[in-house]
Each structure stands twice: as C-alpha cells, then as structure tokens.
Amino acid sequence: MVAPPDAPVTRPFVPPVNAADVNAARELLRGVVRTTPVAGARALSELTGTPVHLKCENLQRTGSFKIRGAYTRIARLTPGERAGGVVAASAGNHAQGVALAARLLGVRATVYMPERAALPKVDATRGYGAEVVLTGESVDEAVEAATAAARDTGAVLVHPFDHPDVIAGQGTVGLEILDQVPDVGTVLVSAGGGGLLGGIAAVLREHRPATRIVGVQAAGAAAWPSSLAAGRPMPLAAMRTMADGIAVGRPGEITFPQVAGLVDELVTVSEDALSGALVHCLERAKLVVEPAGAAPIAALMEHPGRWPGPVVAVLSGGNVDPLVLLQVVRQSLVASSRYLTLHVQVQDRPGALAELLSRVGSLGANVTDVAHSRISGALPVGEVDVELSLETRGSEHRDVIVEGLRAAGHAVA
Incomplete structure (x- = not known):
C-alpha cells in the first residue's frame, strides 16, 4: 500500500553496529x-x-x-x-x-x-x-x-x-x-x-x-x-x-x-x-x-x-x-549482620566482663575484639561500657544475641 503524499516517512532504525559486524569480529x-x-x-x-x-x-x-x-x-x-x-x-x-x-x-x-x-x-x-x-x-x-x-x-x-x-x-x-x-x-x-x-x-x-x-x-x-x-x-x-x-x-x-x-x-x-x-x-x-x-x-x-x-x-x-x-567483604558482612558491633553496659565489679563474655559465647557468637571504658557522661555510676566486635551467623542470630543480653539485664546499643 502506497502512503499518501503528505504522510511522514518512517525509516527502520539502523544501529551503528549490527550482527554481521559482530560475526566478522568473531572471525x-x-x-x-x-x-x-x-x-x-x-x-x-x-x-x-x-x-x-x-x-x-x-x-x-x-x-x-x-x-x-x-x-x-x-x-x-x-x-x-x-x-x-x-x-x-x-x-x-x-x-x-x-x-x-x-x-x-x-x-x-x-x-x-x-x-x-x-x-x-x-x-x-x-x-x-x-x-x-x-x-x-x-x-x-x-x-x-x-x-x-x-x-x-x-x-x-x-x-x-x-x-x-x-x-x-x-x-x-x-x-x-x-x-x-x-x-x-x-x-x-x-x-x-x-x-x-x-x-x-x-x-x-x-x-x-x-x-x-x-x-x-x-x-x-x-x-x-x-x-x-x-x-x-x-x-x-x-x-x-x-x-x-x-x-x-x-x-x-x-x-x-x-x-x-x-x-x-x-x-x-x-x-x-x-x-x-x-x-x-x-x-x-x-x-x-x-x-x-x-x-x-x-x-x-x-x-x-x-x-x-x-x-x-x-x-x-x-x-x-x-x-x-x-x-567490600567487610562491608557486606556488616550489612548482613554477620559482623556486629555492640555496646553493652555491665556492672563495674570484678568478674563482670568475664560473665558477659561467657554469656556471649553461650549465645553462639565469636568475639573478635573487646574495648572496656569507664569514662562516659552517659554511663550511670557503677557501670562500664563494653564495646564488643562479634562474628555471627546473620540477622536472625544477631537478634538472638541482643535479646539474650537484654534478658540478662544488660543495656545494649
């Protein structure tokens, strides 16, 4: 069918590179x-x-x-x-x-x-x-x-x-x-x-x-x-x-x-x-x-x-x-909660840190680093802040750890 004289002419798209060009490159x-x-x-x-x-x-x-x-x-x-x-x-x-x-x-x-x-x-x-x-x-x-x-x-x-x-x-x-x-x-x-x-x-x-x-x-x-x-x-x-x-x-x-x-x-x-x-x-x-x-x-x-x-x-x-x-590996581990940092408040008394670490171990986490600080304006008197770096099995395991520590009476952040 012939288009009317005033109809716009449409041309098929011709890419700069076609399949024949790619085949030639393959050879x-x-x-x-x-x-x-x-x-x-x-x-x-x-x-x-x-x-x-x-x-x-x-x-x-x-x-x-x-x-x-x-x-x-x-x-x-x-x-x-x-x-x-x-x-x-x-x-x-x-x-x-x-x-x-x-x-x-x-x-x-x-x-x-x-x-x-x-x-x-x-x-x-x-x-x-x-x-x-x-x-x-x-x-x-x-x-x-x-x-x-x-x-x-x-x-x-x-x-x-x-x-x-x-x-x-x-x-x-x-x-x-x-x-x-x-x-x-x-x-x-x-x-x-x-x-x-x-x-x-x-x-x-x-x-x-x-x-x-x-x-x-x-x-x-x-x-x-x-x-x-x-x-x-x-x-x-x-x-x-x-x-x-x-x-x-x-x-x-x-x-x-x-x-x-x-x-x-x-x-x-x-x-x-x-x-x-x-x-x-x-x-x-x-x-x-x-x-x-x-x-x-x-x-x-x-x-x-x-x-x-x-x-x-x-x-x-x-x-x-x-x-x-x-x-990238570290970032991904953090994003998937397989590498976790927690701040936990414990009593400032002998043996409290050992008890905390024992409880974390019983919850299945691997402790990779511990930082212990008594100096913070946000801490109640008689409490210390413990920063724990942990390896976990993922987000569900993270939740188990946090809830387990809170159930034991610790403030966790």
Missing part, C-alpha cells in the same frame, strides 16, 4: 580470545525462580571482556597507523586489553589511567608491555589526556567503548551466549560506556529478538538513565562508586544510539547491593569478580523474579584490587 578473534564458560547458579536460580547462568568473562585473557574490542580495533589499523602506535585511556580493564592486544600485534602502546587507578591494574598493564601515564581523577579525564596525546603525536586512539570496531569485538560475548544458552530469556550486562551492552544487544536483537536485554549501572555513576531521558548523551556532575570499571560520566556518541535503539531496560544498583553480589560470587559461585562485573548479580538479588528466564548474567571482569575486596 578476527579466533585463536586470540577464549570462549569463556557459562556456569550454573543454583542459589540465584532458587532466589529468582528461573534458571540463572553466569557468563564468566572474568576468566577471559587479561581478566575481562576488554581484549575482544581492543584487539579488533588494533588489528584493523593500517600498517602506517600501526607504525605510529596507539594510545588508550582506562581505569584498568581496557588498559590491560589494549596492552596485550598491542603486544600480540607488535604495536607500541601508551595507556593513560586515572591517578587513583588500582595498583594491580596499573602493574598488570605495564606487565603486558604498555607505557602507563597516570593522570586525572576519572576515566573521562584520562580519555581527554589520551585524546590530546593522539592529536599531538599522531598515534591512534583506541577508545574504551565509543568505536564500531570496539563495540563489534565486545559483541562476540553475545554470540557465545547464543551458542551456550540458545533459549536465553534475559541477558543482564554491566553498563559503563555501553560498548559491551550495545555489542551484545546487536547480536540478540537480530538473532533472538524476544530476549530481554537489560543494562545495569551503579547508582552512584549512572549516566545512562538521564541521557536516555534527554535523548542524547548527558554528562554527570559527579560520580562515586566502588565499581570503577563502569564509572563512566557520559555515554558515547556511537554507543548512545546503539543502546537507546536496542536495549530494553536500564536499572541501577546500590553500593550495598554491589558488595553483597561480589561476596555472593565468592561464597556461592567460587568466582572472583570485581564490583563492576558483579552488577548484574546485584540486580538479580535486588529484583528477584523481575525478568523472564533463562537468565544470563555477564560477569564482565575479575580484576579487583585486594584492598577493595577486603573493604
């Missing part, structure tokens, strides 16, 4: 990247009421998916471009991907990283052979420095997400998901700049259009919701999150239409949820995952039953700073 990456495993997740399956699978890009070369896009981009440079070297900017994962890809292809690489980038990621990048320059407070500032260096030296900028070759390379994760879980109902993907999310979406939207595609951001660094609402990439005024791998202040000019046109939903998760997800991966899946990589798990744990299954959660990386891991 380029054969023998370079690993086909990472998909692991079952029984605890998450029980929680959500649908099968959940973990796509383990934390087990990829360099510890994340980033080698896929970096190698695709550098491998397609002309001989003259390769001779001039490459520059890149990253908080760590893209840096390592570029460093290894450049080494494999015999190209000189300089990587700009934020001054507070995790030391293990900096050392690993240097270990792969790249020169590292520390600059700025964020990935966005490092990108500005790398862009200026590319302009001044003639080196090629390998952007962490905003290039069709990078998006196509990252999208090969989606092809593997289709091979491994062909009936996938939902894919949850961490969203920083949008390269991985947009690449996977290109594959799924063409080959399995009914699959729901969900991006996950840290609430403290969520540039996508406001950008999608505005219809264009919008910068964040500030960011604060432990998930440095997805702390990107502005979506890319290429990734924005890719994600906006193909992805079904963007959700955000809290820092506590990220902590809990990371610890869940350690305890239940036996996998080391960085906070950015654990974001899809955090979304599943915060919204069980929200998405149709089978669900595939992409664990995008495992390059976590041990100091961050220590802090």
